Amino acid sequence: MCLILTRALVPYDLAAKWEADGRPGFGDPYAVHQRAWECFPGRPRADRDFLTRTDPKDEHLQVLLLSAIEPARPSWCPEDRWQSKRIDDGFFAHPRYRFSLLANPTRKVRSNAKGEILKNSRRVPITHREDREDAHGRRQRGLVSWLAEHGEAAGFSIDPSNLRTVTRPRHTFVRPPKDGTPRHSGTLHAVDFQGLLAVDDGEKLRAAFALGIGPAKAFGFGMLCLAPSP
Numbered sequence: 001m002c003l004i005l006t007r008a009l010v011p012y013d014l015a016a017k018w019e020a021d022g023r024p025g026f027g028d029p030y031a032v033h034q035r036a037w038e039c040f041p042g043r044p045r046a047d048r049d050f051l052t053r054t055d056p057k058d059e060h061l062q063v064l065l066l067s068a069i070e071p072a073r074p075s076w077c078p079e080d081r082w083q084s085k086r087i088d089d090g091f092f093a094h095p096r097y098r099f100s101l102l103a104n105p106t107r108k109v110r111s112n113a114k115g116e117i118l119k120n121s122r123r124v125p126i127t128h129r130e131d132r133e134d135a136h137g138r139r140q141r142g143l144v145s146w147l148a149e150h151g152e153a154a155g156f157s158i159d160p161s162n163l164r165t166v167t168r169p170r171h172t173f174v175r176p177p178k179d180g181t182p183r184h185s186g187t188l189h190a191v192d193f194q195g196l197l198a199v200d201d202g203e204k205l206r207a208a209f210a211l212g213i214g215p216a217k218a219f220g221f222g223m224l225c226l227a228p229s230p
Contacts, residue, residue, distance in 0.1 A: 002086045003210055006039075006065040008073075009081035015061055025076075026054065026061055029171045029188060029219035036063070039071035051212045051223040053102050066210070066223055092206045094199070094228040097156075101193040101224050102168075104216040105146045123215075125189035129165050147193050150213050154224075155204025156197040163195040171219070188216050196229055 015026050026032050036052045037043075050067035060081070065071055073082045105126040130142040141149075143165045144158075151158055168190035199205055212222030 002088050004065075004067050004070050004084055005087055006067070006071055006082070006084040008063040008065070008077040009057075009060040010063060010077055011060045011081075014076070014078070026063075029216075032063070032220055033218055035074065035076060036065065038074040038076070039065060040067070040069070041072060048218060051217060052220045053223040053225070054220055055102075064223060064225070068210070089206065091226075091228075092199075092202050092209070096196060096198050096229040097226040098229045099193070099195060099197050099224060099226050101147070101213060102221055103147075103191055103193060103214045104188050104219075104221040105143055105191055106189075106215060107141060107146075126191075127167070127189065143191060143193070151197065152200075153204070154208030154213060155201030156199055156208075158195055158197050163193065166192040166194065168192060188219060188221070190221070 010026065026035060032052065032054055036050070037048075040050065050065055050071075052066075053064040055062045055064075063077075070084060073079065106123040107126050109122050109124050126141065126143055126146055128140070128142045129144055131145050132140050132142065134140055144160050144163060147163070148158060148160075171188040171190055172186070209224050209226065213224055214222050216222070
């Protein structure tokens, strides 16, 4: 089955006008999440099967969409800034790829700063590159280990020596109350992993490409961008 990769380029002046008209624009992950749904009109929200990623460029905001069905161009993207291409299974036949993964790396915490076991575990962002020990001598995995573990599950391996871990500004969002649900806010930490991967299992890699890697996929994280490498 083919996948469809779509690139939408939104000029900053158009994005600003959208915000000035009182409509949620592209200012936070939840707003982008709302805009992305406009590319799939008539579909139940429970059936989300697409990934998104946004990247600021010199003159526009780049929005990438990866989906199993072709999206419809929304009103917020000019016609000449909308482009889709099909990705068939042959694309995943290469042994190596250059990659970029905008992710929200987290780890589960079961105790507080005093070492006391918590009743409920919670997730906290991973902000250090290498593994380290906390004040109680317990291992805390770093960004490289986080990616290596997810890569193993996704059918690829990485070379840490040429891996870049680029931390992006934190993403704060507010989800307004709707249908009886309370207002919700949150902060997401973003890291752009860039480097070279070697394919160990092509089927697992294709599945990870389609489904995404890590948490917060609904908010623009987890899309694995690939380019074949010699």
